[in-house]
Amino acid sequence: MISAVIDCGYNSFRMVVYQVFRNGTFRALGSSKSFVRIGEGLKEGDTIPEEKVEKAERTFTIFKRILNGINVDEVKIVATSAFRYASNGNEVRLRLSKIIENEVRVISGEEEGSYAALGMLNTLPIPDGIFFELGGGSLEIAEVTSGNIIRVHQLPIGALKLVSLPEREIRKKVSDELSTINIKKANIMVGSGGNVRALAKLDLKLSSFPTKSVHGYLLSSKQISKYASLLPSLDDESRKSLPGISKERALTIHSASVIVDELIKYLNGSDMIVSLFGMREGVLTEGKKLDKMNWLEEISYSNAIDPPFGIFKEVMSEVDSKYSFYVASSALLSLIFKMVGYFNPFRACYRFIKESVLPGFTLDEVLLIGLICEAASGKVKKKHVKLLKDDITKKELLSFGNIVKNSIDKYVVGVRV
Template sequence: MISAVIDCGYNSFRLVIYQVFSNGTFRMLGSFKSFVRIGEGIKEGDKISDEKIDKAEKSFSIFKKILDNLNVAEVKIVATSAFRYAINGNDVKERLSKIINEEIRIVSGEEEGRYATIGMMNTLPISDGIFFELGGGSLEIAEVTSGNISRVSQLPIGALKLINYSPREIRKKVLDELSTLDIRKGKTLVGSGGNVRALAKLDRKLTSFPLKSIHGYSISSKQISKYASLLPSLDAESRQSLPGIGKERALTIHSASVIIDELVNYLNSRELIVSAFGMREGVLTEGKRLDKINWLEAVSFSHAITTPPIEIINEILTQVDSKYSFYVASSAFLSLVFKMTGYFDPFQACYRFIKESVLPGFTLNEALLIGLICEAGSGKVKKKQMKKLNEDITKKEILSFGDIIRNDIDKYVAGVRI
């Protein structure tokens, strides 16, 4: 099924097209963004200006043409803080709804935070921690314990809203708002939002991390502090020249970095784990819980294999007595999918897939480990990539795992029970 989600945010409007599979997982087919900045300068009770409304309507007209050209089964549209703040938010919502012929839902701050958290929880293997999404006009924070969202808060601090404040003023505002929350410190911190992802792209480029995805990427608190010191000292033109930032994001990345740094410091977090998914994916799945096995199956579905060879995972789990057994099994599963798809070297195909794509359900370190085990199926592993792996494992061990998946796939393809 082809589905679409439109997110009418404080800073940007975004249409995302998804292919949704039978097990509830999905893959992104396309994404279209317009920096409407509809919330720029708005205070509670103000009106959205005619200029911003005109820009929003033009964006929706483009979205409508895209949707009309695709066989989209359903369209879900949500609007966030700017529509809640503005006195004419409902009127603007109605005008935009008529363009698409679909009802726009203005979500509450708590709903926004819950959707964002569900989107992150469904695509990362983290069931305990503090989850946040930083937008242009607000910051949503949720505490999760044993996979359950215990509380959600929304704070009126956002990257676009605070662009004209000094770092010192931003820190004070953030600290004042955070101090009103009853939130546990020292837990795993997970974040999403355009500026969070931009910061991860910058760090990934500067550290030469071998995978292109930033989903599940970890940025140390020390690095975040450096960016929060550097970025506000640069003008917009200098910021946009940095890797992973770009012209539009350069407008807000400096204020966002200070907000994120203050949040990390307040929560005593050693690192920030970045999610490529958030509120839109929470809206898409409507609260359905997904796990690693679901996401491995999704790779099969996306390669037109309707019956995933899931039994190879169970077989390898009984063979490999190691804390890495599931990753070995995952590598075998993915390599087998590429074998069934017709690749001459399924192990290199698996490695290239991991290198170039997003693998939901896993952290980026886990994805790299799976990719290296896939590569080991061809009998080689690059030493420089081993150095980026945050695991106490040797090249020899990874090569031995490669032998296991190669032998088991050969038996599987030959029709012999492993």
């Protein structure tokens, strides 16, 4: 089915159209975004200015035009903190609902945090930790244990809301707000939101990591502290010139970096795993629990073939190693690309890993799978092996690649027979 989710945020409005598969996984078909900044300068009880409302209406008119041009099975629309703060939030909600001909639902801070955590849980293999989403007007924090959302906190601190404050005042504001909640410390944090992803893109480009996606990327607390010191000292033009930072993000990336840095310090300096997915995907996948095998299935569904899990099971039984799951995943992906028609499915697998998003896995796991695919072609770059956060050697990768190649050759012969 085709589903659309519209997120009316404090800073930006975004509509994403998804293809949803029978196992609950999805892929984004396209999106439209506008930095409405409907909450800019808004204090609790204030009225959203008419010029902001009109900009929101123009954005919804564009969304409606897009929806009219495609066959969408369902549309889900949620509005967040600005609508909760404003005295005319419900009036604006009704005006926008009329344009889109679907109900705009204003969600609570707890709902927002739960949806964000669910979107991250369903797309990353991390069952425990602190999951947070930083928006323009608020920060949602969820405590997660064994894949279950235990508690959600919502704080009125956001990148746009605090953008005009100097670094010291931002830190004090964040520290004061965090002191009002009782939250456990965490060994790992998972973060989402446009500014969080922008920080990861900046770090990924500076580190020359051989992928384009930041989903599952580990951003160290040390690096975040560096950015939180550097970015507030730069003007908008200088921030725009940095790799991975768009013109629109340059306005808020510095305040966001300080908020994230202060949050991490409050929680004992944990490193952060970055999620490409969050609240919108939580709204989309509500009621479902997705894991790595579901997302491997999604690659098959995306290519209009049934998942060939026979080869996965064969390789799992053949490889006696802690890396057996990743070798089997490489074989499965390579076979999918072979079935699609690629002459060299191993290179196709590696290019897919470099250029696309594989939900369900951390970026280190994705890189490992990609390098095993590359090794199946007979070579692997030593500099890429060094990027793996593990003790695997180039020799091991080449041996795993050979297993993948032989398994595909055996499969092709079996099909011909």
